[in-house]
Amino acid sequence: MIKTKTRMASAILALMGFTFLPGAAAAHFQLVYSPQTTLHRPGDVPLLLAFWHPFENGHAMDMGQPLEFFSVFKGEKIDLMGTLAPATFKGANNEAAAFTATLPVKRNGDYIVALTPAPYYEGSEDIYIQQITKAYFNKNGIPSGWNAPLGLPTEIVPLNKPTNILAGSTFTGQLLSEGKPVAGAEIEIEYLAAAPDMATLAASAPSVGPMPGGAVVAITDANGLFTFGIPKAGQWGFAALGTGPATEYDGKELSQDAVIWITAHDVE
Ligand SMILES: [Cu+2]
Numbered sequence: 587m588i589k590t591k592t593r594m595a596s597a598i599l600a601l602m603g604f605t606f607l608p609g610a611a612a613a614h615f616q617l618v619y620s621p622q623t624t625l626h627r628p629g630d631v632p633l634l635l636a637f638w639h640p641f642e643n644g645h646a647m648d649m650g651q652p653l654e655f656f657s658v659f660k661g662e663k664i665d666l667m668g669t670l671a672p673a674t675f676k677g678a679n680n681e682a683a684a685f686t687a688t689l690p691v692k693r694n695g696d697y698i699v700a701l702t703p704a705p706y707y708e709g710s711e712d713i714y715i716q717q718i719t720k721a722y723f724n725k726n727g728i729p730s731g732w733n734a735p736l737g738l739p740t741e742i743v744p745l746n747k748p749t750n751i752l753a754g755s756t757f758t759g760q761l762l763s764e765g766k767p768v769a770g771a772e773i774e775i776e777y778l779a780a781a782p783d784m785a786t787l788a789a790s791a792p793s794v795g796p797m798p799g800g801a802v803v804a805i806t807d808a809n810g811l812f813t814f815g816i817p818k819a820g821q822w823g824f825a826a827l828g829t830g831p832a833t834e835y836d837g838k839e840l841s842q843d844a845v846i847w848i849t850a851h852d853v854e
Contacts, residue, residue, distance in 0.1 A: 614715070615774075615823045615845060617823075618633060618847060620721075620723070620784070623849040624723075624749050625723060626726060631690075633721075635684055636649065636675040638677060644678070646677035646682035646684075649682070658731075666688075673685055675789075676787060676788035678792075694725045696723070696749075697722070699722075702716070703716060705836070714835040714836065716842050718740060718843065732749070737765065739830045739842060740826065740829045741762055744846065752850065753818055761773065761806050761812070761826050763829045763844075769810060771805070774826075776802070778823065780793070794818070823845060826844045
């Protein structure tokens with residue numbers, strides 16, 4: 587996230603001879619990650635929860651104990667808090683507190699995983715950030731409700747099957763706050779360029795570089811809809827910043843964000 591006041595502050599600090607803190611630069615995304623989102627067998631799917639700058643393989647931030655963590659299958663909510671285990675995520679430049687977890691998958695259909703992390707204090711901006719994040723898994727291609735909203739304070743609802751996007755096609759989402767569409771909101775878009783290794787919990791070498799023009803963004807229309815052409819196979823993240831109803835935490839500004847992760851495949 588880059589805000590005007592932050593940019594001004596960084597310019598002033600640069601004039602004073604300080605370097606800008608890496609944690610505040612570019613787009614940070616809460617990850618709910620597993621390498622495989624299309625599944626063919628029942629079993630426990632390993633998950634990594636980390637707060638990171640994934641497109642640039644940048645600074646990783648410490649996560650606190652999540653407030654809520656669950657999956658939804660055919661409208662049924664399954665609590666996953668008991669599967670959380672503290673872990674250390676290794677980014678390219680630093681290590682940060684993260685969590686591993688497991689998603690138990692039994693039946694065919696869509697498993698939506700939702701994380702409400704503890705608010706993260708970003709010292710360089712003197713604000714808290716809380717990225718309410720959804721990730722999608724599907725077993726055996728059977729659709730069973732991937733387009734259902736979960737009733738989160740703010741969320742992005744997919745209008746294309748989020749585990750089965752074709753590289754070169756488009757993804758459309760609808761941004762909601764308290765269940766109502768949000769018009770004119772900025773959506774930041776990131777590619778998971780340095781996918782974490784689940785054995786070592788370390789970022790891999792990035793497969794692509796960050797974009798020369800900075801953050802990739804779209805703006806929601808009057809119905810809260812946005813569409814983005816997906817140029818490449820892999821996992822893509824979309825984030826709306828500050829669209830949640832909560833605006834304050836512990837006496838400071840809170841950016842309550844909505845994040846969604848989708849998977850695109852090459853047509854082969
Ligand atoms: Cu950041």
